[in-house]
Amino acid sequence: KAGVTQTPRYLIKTRGQQVTLSCSPISGHRSVSWYQQTPGQGLQFLFEYFSETQRNKGNFPGRFSGRQFSNSRSEMNVSTLELGDSALYLCASSLAGTTGTDTQYFGPGTRLTVL
């Protein structure tokens, strides 16, 4: 079974631009979560989508948004990029994310560099 895939793997943008990252979950997984990893803050939860609806949200500004499609694929968007948005963005998928014992499997991440 194919794992979680993320595109693109690397991205370079300039301040003020916007960016869209894509994530395809493991087949059959309906929950997609996004995380940001930075050296200073570690791995932080951005948001989670299930059945095309945002079900959980972390403590990030409104510049960070996402959506999920009917095939469970998800995109996240960051508008008005800031230097501090440079990070590894990770997507994780799980079956349903409701039981408390539903393991999340991560993709390889998208490395975003903001200049």
Added chain:
Amino acid sequence: DQQVKQNSPSLSVQEGRISILNCDYTNSMFDYFLWYKKYPAEGPTFLISISSIKDKNEDGRFTVFLNKSAKHLSLHIVPSQPGDSAVYFCAASGRGTGTASKLTFGTGTRLQVTL
């Protein structure tokens, strides 16, 4: 507020010996705990998990122990192999908080297994 803590940023162990990685948490609503292994520029790889109804879970060379009263868990790797060298993250989620899909990560412990 760091709800999941890994107080040892690094650990060095000889090949064949036991590696013990520790993790403490403060949120009593956490009821599912996971360990992930991560290489640079890659997504975390799921290793092993434990539900709060158990105090031990084994999978091959990996064993996770949970002490709920102390809010402490540990990952034992026996025997340690050079390929185990990576950063290990402890993560927790809380079904009772309605955020089963939101993982809270520790800051990671870099394990180096020497020959």
